[in-house]
Amino acid sequence: MIDSVGKVFRRGGRRTVALAGASLRVRPGELVCLLGPSGCGKSTLLRIIAGALTADEGTVTVGERPVTGPSPDRGMLFQTPMLFPWLTTRDNILFGPRAQRAARRHERDDPELDEEATALLDRVGLAGFGGAFPHELSGGMRHRAAFARALAARPSLLLMDEPFGALDAITRERMHEFLLDIWEQHRTTIIFVTHDIDEAILLGDRVAVMGGQPPVIGEVIDIPLGRPRNALDTDTEVFLDARRRIRASLRS
Ligand SMILES: Nc1ncnc2c1ncn2[C@@H]1O[C@H](COP(=O)(O)OP(=O)(O)OP(=O)(O)O)[C@@H](O)[C@H]1O
């Protein structure tokens, strides 16, 4: 639940209103896309929801609890996959869960965690790559590894900031189907930031259109496409109609 969130950045004598009274109610289990042009405050809003940045006004609550700082309950995925280069894929995935267990004074090597890592590696199509380091993986594989690491913390809310923006069109299409597939299984609530209209329609239950000066969340558009979805849906009349509505909303 995002309620009238505003943020102003001050640097030197300059004042940038990054967000002005953004409100959005995200339903549990929903995949909602935040769509808007560069600089409209998408990352700012996502960082506020993550608890990495404090809002100047308004509140964010996740499952009744107000956000006051970061929490393992809210996972974040960035445009560039964040993996520790000195750890193998398996150890990257287990970094969070191990830290949590260590904090609770459990054994560091835990067969239960190893099983969980194996299952996650398998789920993201990286079975056999658990021992590989990030530099030994392709770009798409690194994204999937970062994804597995985010899922390992079992977040109730996953925040994704243009996670596939840097990938080629074919790999991106695969990652979309992969994301939708995982989401169908887990039904984790996802807030997905993008400036790509088609990506927003293909993924989202709803698309929240951001923009304006100062930036706000404008129209929130329902995407009445059935599930499961795949890239072939982009040719359907429902898809084209959603695209027309979003274009109109971005212009107004
Ligand atoms: N730490 C900061 N200090 C000063 N200004 C900032 C800071 N972070 C963001 N801004 C400004 O706030 C505005 C919104 O930035 P933000 O990163 O949220 O945009 P965005 O919608 O994510 O854009 P993009 O699609 O390019 O990633 C921009 O004008 C940016 O320059």
Ligand SMILES: [Mg+2]
């Ligand atoms: Mg951004």
